[in-house]
Amino acid sequence: MNTLTFSEARHLVARTGLGAEWGSIKKLEGLPIPQAVEFILSPPPSYTKPPPYMTPWRQMEPMRGEAMQRKDAWVRAKKEGENLQAWWIDQLLTTRSPFTERMTLFWHNYFTSSLQKTQQPSLLYRQNLMLRQNALGNFRQLLRSVARDPAMLVYLDGYKNVKASPNENFARELLELFTIGIGNYTEQDVRAAARAFTGWGVNPGNGHFIFRAEQHDNSRLIFLRRAGSFNGDDIIEILLQHPRTAERVVEKFWHEFVSDAGPARRTVMSWANQFRKADYDIKTLLRVILNSPEFWAASNRGNLVKSPVDLLIGTVRMIPYPRLRHSEMVNLCRLLGQRLFDPPSVKGWEGGNDWISTQTLLVRAAYLAKISRGNLNARVDTGLRLPAKEGQEMLDWLLAVPPVNPLPDIPGQRRLAHSLLRDPAFQVS
Amino acid sequence: MDRRHFLKLAGALPAAGFVPEVLAAQQPSAPRQPRQNPRKLVLVRLKGGNDALNTLIPWYDYDYYRKLRPRISMPDQVRNLEKYQLKNGGQQSLNPWLKDLMPWWDKGQLAWIQGVGYPNPILSHFESADIWETASFSTTNQGWLSHVLPGYKRDLHGIVLGGEELGALSGKDCYAICMKSPEVFLSQTNLVDPVQPNRRLNPALSHLTNIQSQVVSASNQLATKMGRPRPIGPWRARSEIGRQLESVAKMIVNGIDAPVYLVELDGFDTHANQLREQNHLLEYLGVALNAFAETMIRHGQWDNTLVLTYSEFGRRVEENRAGGTDHGAASLQLAMGGSVRGGLYGEKPNLRRLDNAGNLHMNIDFRQVYGTVAQRWFRQSNPWGQLGTLPFV
Structure with a gap:
């Protein structure tokens, strides 16, 4: 393989972006x-739009604690949370750098925090x-930023972690x-790590990170067989020296970019080594993955179920169908099991085949039918301009793998697109 | 249910016109061990946390109950209405808005399981609901029925009405579908093309085609059996829960082969104005369950139907300042059906012995109830066997 064919370019775009956008391919x-790959890894700057109004932390925090106001706080957080979700939807729909959005979503799923638990939309935005x-x-x-992140400090109760308790x-x-994974530490290591992070909190006045020295436990700890008076950054450093940390990051990347199955042990070790050698430079790891034979293997095409975001956003980024309102998209994300800023648990979204159940399948079908309906008669001009020519070119563009069901007998570009959207093959990337 | 029992039941039916039709339809293909009336479980999710103490009023400690709940206890005059006192009900009275359930208690086909919960109660709706749906205390997406149903039967395991959450029916081994109503489901599935499940495709597509064929097959079954549905007879419960149970009744009567139906009544999170809010909800519930039970009897399905309510938790014993109650711990469950052994199970709430948060203690682990359903109702091995079962069925 010297240069990318259309299908190969499509694979790279679909896996790293939002939808197989014709222009990008x-x-x-x-x-x-x-x-x-370098082109993908050097995305244009991505400007974010101003966020919707969110009640500032200092106003929200007392409400969350006060029994009589808890309901108000909840109602407010819910409404503002939905506005914030709509803000991200807008970002996803309009960005010039879908790769940035995709990676942000990836890390959001890696370092989860939720509206549900924090009830602090402004912190989730930050x-x-x-x-x-x-x-x-x-x-x-x-x-290090995650460990100091106020939303994370609230989500995982770090702000309550003080010397006395x-x-x-x-x-x-x-x-x-986040790092080494189960089986590589003891309960005593957990307790030691907790003590090292004591005093890391949220400033009640402005909702920013604060280190309270008087709440920090300076005593000597033993963590992963090392002894010392550790702070949180020391713990992170020790964890980064453990080979499992890089390996587990690699495994997550594999599942995001390559396949649900695997990866082989030697692939993990090789990629993790390169990741650590580059001192945890994320771009270097991505460069390794996107250039790897595994990423390009024919068996790894069209073998990942599209996430709700990929399906909802990617489809209308690919094809200029009429778009639904942001609030409807937010609702669809919920119905499809991917509430933005609100993953179901600290483990994040399971993803993969888990996206598809009898109920989500119907919602997916209804969405695709809704946006692609309209007059399918080729002689009627609906104003919809599709870049690909009818036939094989449409197939190669819209689907990662051949369709499962037969194609329509009646010719016409719009009818073919509509039909391909209904095919199970459209659900995979 | 064996065949003789079924025939006896069918023969006893007033609606004579329908009997031969059933037999005609089922006789030719009847296997050696016929299961014309396989058992059904109808789960009713009371969402938000239903208050136990205003569902069954504790006459045995009424003055203390009034003291803890000056504004939201059932008013005194109700006490004089003898008819709401439960016979052999441990000095407890049915909430008057549940009066439609009275005859079922008197017939011995209604059981109340009291003090149901789990150790170390969690007062978050979401977390506690997850625990109830999964019978697990760690994050999992395997509903409790996914440990029971896959061994019980193949294909369709359950149908969820109204809600969007599969809840107890979630999990990869469970084949369950969600619908607003059978009619809406059929219109939605128009958009889904038939597809052959194909294991030779990659795992993602193989999963997709499998789920899609499940949807299509459920849709075909509904279209065939309910295209011209056998009427279920008069139905007077017009609330949302009433409509959901009407759909369930239609599907059971028309022979849809799902062993579990899940319906939902939302709004039990009564932090304020509890008396009015909860009474309304209980009235909807009572009317709907009564209509459902009557319909099941009319069609000879009552003996093989078990209705079971559940809620993520009960509520605080003491009322709050807004005339409501905050999240609590132990609650109660209702079980109803032609094969239910009516009566009280578990211990009556002890208002004078509360936990640190002011909540009722549990005395029955909710998994005992699930185990009972698994073992005594569906005759499956009991995943929670070490906790034992209850003899309500």
Whole structure:
């Protein structure tokens, strides 16, 4: 393979963007793989629009605690949360850099925090900006930012973690989900890590990170067989020296970009080594993955179920169908099991085949039918302009793998598109 | 149910016109061990946390109950209405708005399971609801019925009406569908093309085609059996829960082969104005369950139907300042059916012995109720066997 064919360019665009956008595919078609990958890895700057109004932390926080106002806080957080979801939907629909959005969503699912638990939309918004800034940066820096992130401090109760009464929630997830994973630490390590993070909190006045030295436990700890008076950053550093941290990041990337199945042990070790050698530079890891034979293997085409965001947003980014209102998109995300800023648990969205159930399948079908309906008679001009020519070119563009069901007998570009959207093959990327 | 029992029941039916039709339809293809009337479970989710103490009023400690709930206790005059006192009901009275359920209690076909909960109660709606739906305390998306039904039968396991959550029916081994109503479902499935499940495709497409064929097959079954549905007879419950149970009744009567139906009544999170809010909801519930039971009897389906309510938690014993109650712990469950052994199960709430948060203690683990359904109703192995079962069925 010297230069990318249309189908190969499509694969790269669909896996790293939002929808197989014709223009993006055409830009990459004919380029050598490394060059195309560099193009993806150097996205244009992505400006975010101003956020909707959100009640500031200092006003919301007392309401959350006060029994009589809890309901008000909840109602407000719900409404503002929906506005914030609509803000991200808008970002996803309009961005010039779908790769940035996709990576932000990836990290949101890696370092989860939810509206449900925090009831602080303004903090979730700031967390989103932080994830964006670090999305293609350095994993160490990202981890350190996450540990200081106010939404995370509330979500995993870090702000309640003080010398007199340590709270283990964040420390446990840091070890179990964010870094080395279960089986590589003891309960005593969790307790030690929790103590190292004592005093890391949220400033009640402005909702920013604050370190309260008087709440910090300076005592000598033993963490992963090392002894010392540790603070949170020391813990992170020790975790980054453990080989499992890079390996687990690699596994998550594999499932996002390559396949639900696998990865092979030697692939994990090789990629993790390269990741660590690059001092946790995220772009380097992505470069390794997107240039790898595994990423390009024929068996790994069209083998990932599109996430709700990929399906809802990607389809209308690909094809200029009329778009639904943002609020409807927010609602559809909920029905399809991907409430933005609100993953179901600290483990995030399971993803993969889990996206498809009898109920989500119907919602997906209804959405696709709704946007692609309209006059299918080729002689009637509906104003819908499709870039691909009827026939094989449409198939190659709209589907990652051949359709499961037979194609319509009646010719016509719009009818074919409508029919391909109904095919199970449209649900995979 | 064996065949003789079924025939006896069918023969006893007033609606004579329908009997031969059933037999005619089912005799030719009847296997050696016929199961014309397989057992059904109808789960009623009382969403928001139903208050136990205003569902069954504790006459045995009424003055103390009034003291804790000066504004939201059932008013005194109700006490004089003898008819709401439950016979052999441990000095408890049915909430008057549930009066439609009275005859079923008297017939011995209604059971109340009291003090149901789990150790170390969690007072978050979402977390506690997840625990109830999954019978698990760790995050999982396997509903409790996914541990029971896959061994019980193949194909369709359950139908969820109204709500959008599969809840107890979620999980990869459970084949369940959600619908607003059979009619709406059929209109939605018009958009889904038939497809052959195909294991030779990649795992993602193989999963997709499998789920899609399930949807299409459920849709075909509904279209065939309910295209010209056998009428269920008069139905007077017009609330939302009433409509949902009407749909369930239609599907059972028309022979849809789902062993479980899940309906939902939302609004039990009564932090304010509880008396009015909860009474309304209970009235909807009572009227709907009564209509459902009468319909099942009319069609000879009552003996093989078990209705079971559940709620994510009960409520605080003491009322709050807004005339409501906050999230609590132990609650109660209702079980109804022609094969139900009516009566009280578990211990009556002890208002004088509360936990640190002012909540009722549990004395029955909710998984005992699930185990009872698994073992004594569906005759499956009991995933929660070590907790034992209850003899309400």
